[in-house]
Amino acid sequence: MNSNHLLLEEPIRMASILEPSKPSFFPAMTKIVGTLGPKSRSVEIISDCLKAGMSVARFDFSWGDIEFHQETLENLKTAVKSIRKLCAIMLDTGGPELQVVNKTEHPISLEADTKVILTPDQDKPATSNLLPINYHGLSKAVKKGDTIFIGQYLFTGNETTSVWLEVDEVCSEDVVCLIKNSATLSGTLYTLHVSQIRIDMPTLTDKDKEVISIWGVQNNIDILSLSYTRHAEDIRHARSFLSKLGELNQTQIFAKIENIEGLTHFDEILQEADGIIFSRGNLGIDLPPEKVFLFQKAAVYKCNMMGKPAVVTRVVDSMTDNLRPTRAEATDVANAVLDGSDAILLGAETLRGLYPVETVSTVGKICAEAEKVFNQDLYFKKTVKNVGEPMSHLESIASSAVRAAIKVKASAIICFTSSGRACRLIAKYRPTMPVISVVIPRLKTNQLRWTFSGAFEARQSLIVRGLFPMLADPRHPAESKSGSNESVLKVALDHGKASGVIKPHDRVVVCQKLGDASVVKILELED
Numbered sequence: 127m128n129s130n131h132l133l134l135e136e137p138i139r140m141a142s143i144l145e146p147s148k149p150s151f152f153p154a155m156t157k158i159v160g161t162l163g164p165k166s167r168s169v170e171i172i173s174d175c176l177k178a179g180m181s182v183a184r185f186d187f188s189w190g191d192i193e194f195h196q197e198t199l200e201n202l203k204t205a206v207k208s209i210r211k212l213c214a215i216m217l218d219t220g221g222p223e224l225q226v227v228n229k230t231e232h233p234i235s236l237e238a239d240t241k242v243i244l245t246p247d248q249d250k251p252a253t254s255n256l257l258p259i260n261y262h263g264l265s266k267a268v269k270k271g272d273t274i275f276i277g278q279y280l281f282t283g284n285e286t287t288s289v290w291l292e293v294d295e296v297c298s299e300d301v302v303c304l305i306k307n308s309a310t311l312s313g314t315l316y317t318l319h320v321s322q323i324r325i326d327m328p329t330l331t332d333k334d335k336e337v338i339s340i341w342g343v344q345n346n347i348d349i350l351s352l353s354y355t356r357h358a359e360d361i362r363h364a365r366s367f368l369s370k371l372g373e374l375n376q377t378q379i380f381a382k383i384e385n386i387e388g389l390t391h392f393d394e395i396l397q398e399a400d401g402i403i404f405s406r407g408n409l410g411i412d413l414p415p416e417k418v419f420l421f422q423k424a425a426v427y428k429c430n431m432m433g434k435p436a437v438v439t440r441v442v443d444s445m446t447d448n449l450r451p452t453r454a455e456a457t458d459v460a461n462a463v464l465d466g467s468d469a470i471l472l473g474a475e476t477l478r479g480l481y482p483v484e485t486v487s488t489v490g491k492i493c494a495e496a497e498k499v500f501n502q503d504l505y506f507k508k509t510v511k512n513v514g515e516p517m518s519h520l521e522s523i524a525s526s527a528v529r530a531a532i533k534v535k536a537s538a539i540i541c542f543t544s545s546g547r548a549c550r551l552i553a554k555y556r557p558t559m560p561v562i563s564v565v566i567p568r569l570k571t572n573q574l575r576w577t578f579s580g581a582f583e584a585r586q587s588l589i590v591r592g593l594f595p596m597l598a599d600p601r602h603p604a605e606s607k608s609g610s611n612e613s614v615l616k617v618a619l620d621h622g623k624a625s626g627v628i629k630p631h632d633r634v635v636v637c638q639k640l641g642d643a644s645v646v647k648i649l650e651l652e653d
């Protein structure tokens with residue numbers, strides 16, 4: 127199998143495991159995406175999450191309205207300004223998600239071995255034997271014997287509120303099910319999963335389009351997380367939709383793979399998408415449990431080889447209610463890093479969990495430890511081999527920069543870029559040191575006004591492992607490539623020093639263009 131079965135490079139001294147880890151400014155090279163919700167929307171909590179290492183904020187439109195999310199976003203903006211740390215904004219669509227509609231929000235008790243009817247008639251109240259759902263096509267999609275799961279949105283497995291049903295019969299649009307376990311549905315949002323069926327609803331729903339054209343446009347979203355992506359066509363369609371929304375033609379699209387249909391079309395989806403989110407919450411139900419790891423490893427590997435960010439979800443569910451993850455979860459986070467993931471996405475833990483800040487910080491610490499034993503050497507060789515020859519000039523420069531930085535034990539790589547392309551290629555080779563990507567704004571026009579590029583490019587690299595962007599002053603526009611960019615380089619070095627990454631007498635590798643030539647140079651710092 128083509129996965130990165132990464133082994134530790136050399137045997138580890140047992141005693142070294144107990145040595146306290148060196149504190150570092152950057153919590154980890156692996157990025158953390160936090161879902162902002164009821165338990166993580168105050169300026170204070172958001173600031174603490176940012177300080178603990180969150181670099182992407184996910185706004186999940188499966189629940190909450192535009193006003194609610196806008197209020198949260200305003201708080202995020204305040205936090206970003208006050209602690210001076212960039213954060214990317216991700217809009218996560220609702221997509222073709224099946225939901226139980228319980229308008230009264232009263233708890234509903236379901237009793238094992240009795241029957242319950244799922245009906246698309248949303249005017250009926252939810253009761254112990256009738257559950258209205260938001261989808262008319264269920265009766266056509268299921269057959270007797272199929273298994274249906276109903277759980278609290280982003281259910282953690284800890285709740286006693288989820289229920290398994292077995293389809294007993296189909297009566298016109300209704301589906302009669304046998305309840306397999308007793309449970310009480312309490313809480314606001316319940317989603318329905320039916321394994322391995324095709325839902326004939328569009329991936330980008332009308333509601334999603336409305337949210338994107340209002341909230342998305344207003345807030346210049348950096349990343350669209352396209353829930354339930356099933357085909358490459360879904361991405362093309364979303365991209366064409368974004369392209370008509372002004373600045374959102376720069377928004378990146380991350381395909382969320384949440385079911386077997388998405389898994390089957392993974393290769394074509396990866397070609398079209400800017401990144402992939404392995405939605406293990408949903409996938410974990412659609413796939414047999416023993417197959418989940420296999421998909422993760424194979425898919426992360428493919429993303430790595432394409433140089434596209436791979437994001438893994440649902441790692442420390444138990445931290446929703448506890449200060450410590452289970453040992454299985456802690457190991458799982460580390461394995462996601464060893465597999466080559468770029469980022470970890472937190473769902474219930476930050477959305478409605480009791481310890482959002484501690485979760486970000488714990489996950490960051492586990493990632494940092496795993497990065498230390500990541501077999502970069504093996505990874506590098508595989509990546510070079512996979513690219514083949516002849517390499518493109520830029521790819522050869524990028525891989526050389528990483529190799530040089532490792533060989534001279536540089537403490538950082540500084541890479542100049544406008545499009546972000548060069549930095550991403552460097553990140554593809556998984557350097558063991560932070561890459562300070564200096565994004566040089568470019569003057570551009572839409573024939574109405576002149577603006578500078580760079581903000582999207584800088585924030586979008588916040589989901590790429592190892593990249594730490596810095597937006598250069600527009601008074602150093604890209605057009606001034608002629609000089610050696612000494613002044614910007616100085617700012618970048620100062621930035622690295624201030625953040626503790628670069629110290630006196632360190633070596634730093636710089637990747638930039640001098641005249642027409644792309645160069646990799648090694649600096650020996652004095653002070």
Ligand SMILES: Nc1ncnc2c1ncn2[C@@H]1O[C@H](COP(=O)(O)OP(=O)(O)OP(=O)(O)O)[C@@H](O)[C@H]1O
Nearest residue numbers: 542543544545546547548566604607637638639644
């Ligand atoms: N303003 C700049 N000053 C110096 N070097 C730069 C600058 N911008 C990019 N480079 C260097 O140019 C090379 C090409 O990188 P990259 O593709 O990211 O450049 P770009 O300017 O963003 O995009 P493009 O070359 O596609 O116009 C890399 O070696 C990169 O470090």
Ligand SMILES: CC(=O)C(=O)O
Nearest residue numbers: 405406407408439473
């Ligand atoms: C986050 C999410 O949607 C999932 O894991 O399914």
Ligand SMILES: [K+]
Nearest residue numbers: 188219220353
């Ligand atoms: K969603």
Ligand SMILES: [Mg+2]
Nearest residue numbers: 384405407408
């Ligand atoms: Mg999901």
